[in-house]
Amino acid sequence: MLNQNQAADIFERIKKHSTADEVEVLFSGGKSALTRFANNIIHQNVAEENCVVSVRTVYGGRTARSTTNKLDDESLKRVVQSSGRLAKVQQPDSDLLPVPDSCGVGAPAREGLPTRHFAETAAITPQQRAETVKKIVSTADKHKLTTAGIVSTSESVEAVFNSRGLHDWHTQTSSEISITMLAPDSSGWQKANSPNVANLDATALAEIAARKAFESAKPREIPAGKYTVILEPAAVLDIVGFMFFDFGGLAILDQRSFLNNRVGTKLFGDNINIWDDVAHPLQSGVPFDGEGVRRQKLQLVENGVIKRLVYARATAEKMKRSEHKDKVGPIEPTGHGFPLPNEMGEAPMNIVFGETPKPASVDQMIASTERGVLITRLWYIREVDPYEKILTGMTRDGTFYVEDGKIRHGVRNFRFNQSLIHMLSNVEAMGTPVRASGEESFDMVAPAMKVRDFNFTEVTKF
C-alpha cells in the first residue's frame, strides 16, 4: 500500500509537470477483500489492490480535475495536462478560492482522533474469513436455516497534498460482517462493522439474525395505517441518513434543501440532538475534507432546533455574501467539503446522535408498547417530497407485531410514506446511540427509537 514518502514523491513529480497557478493532489486506495456467502456456501470471494491519484489544477480562477491509477511519469504528465485542458477552456469563477495553506482552516487538534488502523485487521487472510463464514453457517445449520452475507476487511489510505504546502494523511482498517438468515417464509438480519476486526462477533450476530428469522415465521398480514414503531438502530440510520445532505450550506444557497427558511427553527422534538463528530470513538473515516480542511465537531440539531450547517470554504464565503447570511447560524468553513470541482458542496458524514438522559433498551420499548411494530431494517428508501422530506421504502428481514408489551408474531412487510420531520417530532423513547450500519445510508452513531404514528400505506405479499 502507498506510504507517505511515495505519495510525497508522486506529488513532487506532478508539480514538475504542471504549469498551473496551483495544484492539489488527492490520493486514495489500498487493499480490500470480501468473502460472500449464500445458500450456506462461499459463492463469491474477491480481493483488490488499487491506488488512485486525482489531480486538480487551477489556472486564473478556473479549475478542473483529472484522475488516474497509472503512476508512471508519462501517465502523471498526461493527467496534469488533461486537468489543465479542462480548466483552461472555462470562464474564471469568482467564487473559486486559492487552495488552503498548510495551516488549514479552524483546524482542531488531530491528537484527539482515535487510532483507526489495526494491524490484525490488515493482516486477515482469506482462510480466516472462510473460518468466520464457517461459524455463521454452523449457526444456520443448527437452526435449520439458510444464510447469506459477507465478511470483509480492508486497509485504506486517503491523503491530500497541495502546492501551498498543505498535506494530510489518513490510514485506517475496516472490517464488516452482514448476515441474513432465511427460513421458508421469513428472514432475519444483522450487520456490524468496525476498524478493528476484534470488535466483531460473528456467532453472536448470526444468533440474533437466526432468532429474528424463526420468530417471524408464518408472518401474518395486518392492515396498513399509522402505528407506533420501534426502529432498531440500523433502521433509524437507514431513514434519517436521507436528510443530512440538506445540512450543507450550498443546499440552502441552491434552494434545494428542506431546511430552506428553517434554520434556527424548532423542527423536531425536544429529545433530538445531533452532532457531526469524526473523532467520536464509535465513528470512522477521514479527519479532513476534500480540500484538506480538518473536520470540526458541530452540533447540527439542539433540542429539536436546527442550529448549524456545514460548509466548504467557498460555500462559507458565498453564504456570507448572500441574503441568507443572517438566518443560518454561524458561517465558517467546517471541513465538510467534497473534492472540487463539484455541484453538491458539502455534507456532514460522521453523524452522532446525542444521548438521552433516560435511555430505553429495545426490550423496554417493546414492554411499554400497547400496539405497535418492531422493525429490524428498512429497504429501498427514496425521497417522495424534498421539502416535507417524505420518504418511501419497505420494511425487511424481521418485522414483528407488538401488543400489550410483547412481540406477538411476524408480520408481512409494509411500505411506508413518512415525513422525516414528523417522525423526529414523534420520538417517544430512544436507546443509547451505538455504531450502526445499514444499506440505505452511511454508517452513523444512532439509537433505537420508538416513534408514534409511523405511516404505513401498503402491505406486500410476504
Added chain:
Amino acid sequence: MKDIASWALNIAAQRGASYADARIADDRSRALSTKNGKVGGASDSESFGVGVRVIADGAWGFAASDDLGRAAVEATAARAVDIAKASSRVKQRDIQLAPEKPVTAEWTTPIQIDPFTTSVEQNIDLLLKIDAELRAVAGVTLAETNMNFRREEQWFVSSEDANIHQTKYTTGVGYAAYAFAGSEIQKRSYPNSYGGQWQNKGYELIGELKLLENARRVGEEAVALLKAEQCPEGVFNIILDGSQLGLQIHESVGHPIELDRVLGMEANFAGTSFLTLDKLRTLRYGSDLVNIVADARQEHGPGLGTFGFDEEGVPAQCTPIITDGLFTGYLSSRETAHNIGMNRSGGTLRAECWNRLPIIRMTNISILPGDKPLSREQLIADTSDGIYLETNKSWSIDDKRYNFQFSCEMGWEIKNGKRTRMLKNPSYSGITTEFWNSMDAICSRDEWIVWGTPHCGKGQPQQVMGTGHGAAPARFRNIKVGSAYKGT
C-alpha cells in the same frame, strides 16, 4: 495484452486452477456539468488494471490489481487461487460451467463521432446555453446540466482459449430545472431525470435530442407545477410515458428475472425474487400485449446493455422474458444456466470494471412495441378518463419485487381523450404481476425508445452498471394512484 493475461493464466494453472480468465480493462470517462450559469464540474478519469477469476478445488476466487507488471500480475493470479481454495472450505459441490465455444473476436460500439475528440469548450458552451434558457424562466431557482462520456476497452482471455477484444462507448446528457416557493420544491428534467438520456453511442446522441429546443418548456413546466393541482388519490387508468415505463420494466421485470437473485445469491443485499423456478413457463406475468425480451445484440439498439460478448466470453443474445404475457426466461450465466435446464449461458455476466467480479446483470430489458400503429396522442385520445404520468421522480420496490411505488415529476388529467389540467406529485403503486396484467394498450414502434439507466447498483462490493430499456407509452387499467402522500 494477451501476454499479460498469459502470465496470469499460467500461474493460475500452475497453482491448481481448473479454470481461469483474465480481464484487462482500460476505462476512460469525462464528466462535464453546469449549475446556475457556471461550470459545476469538469473532470477526466481513467482506470487500468487486471482482474483474474479462477476455479480451484471446485470454488471461485477473484483478485484484481492496478499493477500490470509481470510480478504483480502473477501475484494477483496466485492470490486468486489462494482465495478460491479458501472458498472451497465452505462449499457443498464443485462449480460447473455450462460449455461455451471459445472465440477470438473484436467488437466495438458502432459510433459516428468519438466523444473524446469533441471540443470541451463547445460542450461546456452548449450546457451553459441550456442553463441560461432554463433560468430565463421566472421562478426557476436552480438549473443543472450534465454531459458524460465513457470508453471501456477490455481484453478477455481464458484458459479455454477465448481471446476477445471489446470497446464500448457510452454518452449521456441531460438537465433539470428546480422551482422553490413557499413550502414546495418542484423539478422538471429532460430528456429523463437523474442524468438524462444515456446510450451506447458516440457524440451523435447529443445532436439527436433537441436539448436546447426543449429547455424553455422544461423550465416553464417546473414553475407551473408549483401552482398545479395535487394529483388525487384513488384508482385510475394511467398512461406512462416511455422513460417511466423503462424504469418500471427495470424494477419489476429486470431485477426479478436475475437468476442469481432467484437462487438466493443476493439475499443479503439486493434481495431475492418472487420468480421462483416453478414459475418459468407457468406464470401469467402480464396481459397478452406484454412481450419483453433481454436483448444485448447490436440490432436491438444502442442500449447500455448492448455488447458483443459478456464478461465470461459468451456472445450477446436475445432471450424472450415474457411472451404474450407468459413468463418464459431468466437472465443466466455459465454457472447458473443448468438451474433452468439450459445447457448454455444467456450471456448476461457483466462487471463494472477490471476490479469487480462479473455477476448477472440486466442487458437491454425491453418491452416490444405494439403491432398496430398507435401514437402517444392517439393513446391519450383513446382514454376517456385517466392520468398521464411523465418522467420519474422516485422509485422503490420490495426485496422480492412484488410491491412497488413510483412517483413522477408531472401528471396530466385525461378527460374524454384530452389532456385537461396539470397535476403535481403524481404517484402510483401496485403489485408487479397485477400491474402488468392490467396493461391494455402500448404505442407502436414510432414511439419506442431505448432508455438508459446508468446507475443500477447490485453486488457486494457494490457495482454500478448501465442497463437499457426499450419502451413506448402504455396504458394500465385500475391502478392505485396517490398513496405516496396519503396520511403524511
